[in-house]
Amino acid sequence: MRIIVCGMGVVGQSFLKLLISSAGNLYKNYGIKPRVVACIDSKGIAYSPTGLDINEILAIKQEDGNLSRYKSSLLNSDNPIEDIDAEVFLELTPTNLSTAEPGLSHIIAALRSKKNVITVNKGPLALSFSSLIELSEYNNAMFRFSGTVGGGTPVLEFAKHCLKGDKITSFEGILNGTTNYILSRMADGLPFAEALLDAKNKGYAETNPSLDIDGDDAAAKLVIMANWIMGYKVTLKDVDKTGITDIDPEEFIKAAKEKKAIKLIAKCNNKELFVKPIAIQKDDPIYVNGTLNAVTFKSEHSGEQTIIGKGAGGMETASSILRDLIEIKQSMLNYRTV
Structure with a gap:
């Protein structure tokens, strides 16, 4: 399962740590082999179609946060969210309750490119809930957001x-x-x-x-x-x-x-x-x-x-993303068997 992570703050980094510690359980119990192919934040993008070295990404974030230091594969694109091949897009940028940006545009771009989306960003849902649900249904893309309410509490x-x-x-x-x-x-x-x-x-x-x-x-x-x-x-x-x-x-x-x-x-x-x-x-x-x-x-x-x-906390919220990821994977399997 190829994943794009957009937003590398506390929650984004906590999610990557959780992926590392949960890798065996995810494959054994759910058949999920997550492969993070891109990490995007305000300082740059790290990209590899074969999967990023998550430990190196976390180390870079701890040092100076500049993702452009990662030895990425060549990406000739002005629209990485749309153009990178991935099954799931994670929108984890900070909440903006005035305009919902940039999260709203990120989610729209991902759904239009038929990517399944998971977000913990409340802004887009608080301001444009109905239109985002309609967009996901129109593009046959799953849209999950359990972490927007309650953090790790479901x-x-x-x-x-x-x-x-x-x-x-x-x-x-x-x-x-x-x-x-x-x-x-x-x-x-x-x-x-x-x-x-x-x-x-x-x-x-x-x-x-x-x-x-x-x-x-x-x-x-x-x-x-x-x-x-x-x-x-x-x-x-x-x-x-x-x-x-x-x-x-x-x-x-x-x-x-x-x-x-x-x-x-x-x-x-x-x-x-x-x-x-x-x-x-x-x-x-x-x-x-x-x-x-x-x-x-x-x-x-x-x-x-x-x-x-x-109701909050980096690892608690990251656990909600993992729940949504598992639900998306199970829905994909059910769809294929119908």
Whole structure:
């Protein structure tokens, strides 16, 4: 299975490390012999039709990150995503919730060239979900994105597969681990600024944490879930969103007296989509602290089901890519036997 990896940050490098450690298991259990034929990032491209030396790629990224130092095969192309022969294209560039670029253009190019696509980039799905699904179907290409919600926790798969046959009527949960950590620290008495600094020092928050603390990241995940699970056709502009920057410290004291905790809750119910801080009971299944995520699905027949897990992390997110890769391989085999 030939793979193009586009985006060589923490997740991209974690995926390559996971490929190395999982090679034997992938072949033994799933018949997958992954061959990374290209790695692309903002500094260049490494290409070999016979497969790259992944260990050398990782070493280069650790040294200076310049992929052009790799002794690549000659590639005469201005459109490598379209022209390189591969079964799977991984779009792992950083999320951009304003324009979804460059990820959106990357995914479109890959799908148009009939490549199966896996992404953990929320931007393209939050802004152009329906058109990307239609494009993948038109080109008979598979499009998988389980890592966009929950990181390594299989939130989307849980809803689509474990609750198959039942009708999900609504769902709500904590979809952003950074804000959950900050709110947990504020419940301990820290002011917002100190809680945010603590999150940055521990590596939970980015240097510019606005996507998290303003609620945009949770809103993007909510949109993806609503479209994929509920069949809606919504985008970010359809979400009523409030972040965590203006919560009165007195609200934490009040919540504690009522045996509640303030959490940034994302909810989908009857096409009403919102992200906002809410005081929830401490015996609520989605009451989790630290960087954990939690989602409760309400179904017509099976009632309430809750899934809890880590929502981020390089290796955790890389594991979701591996799950998607296995699913694509199995779907390819099933298609050939029909």
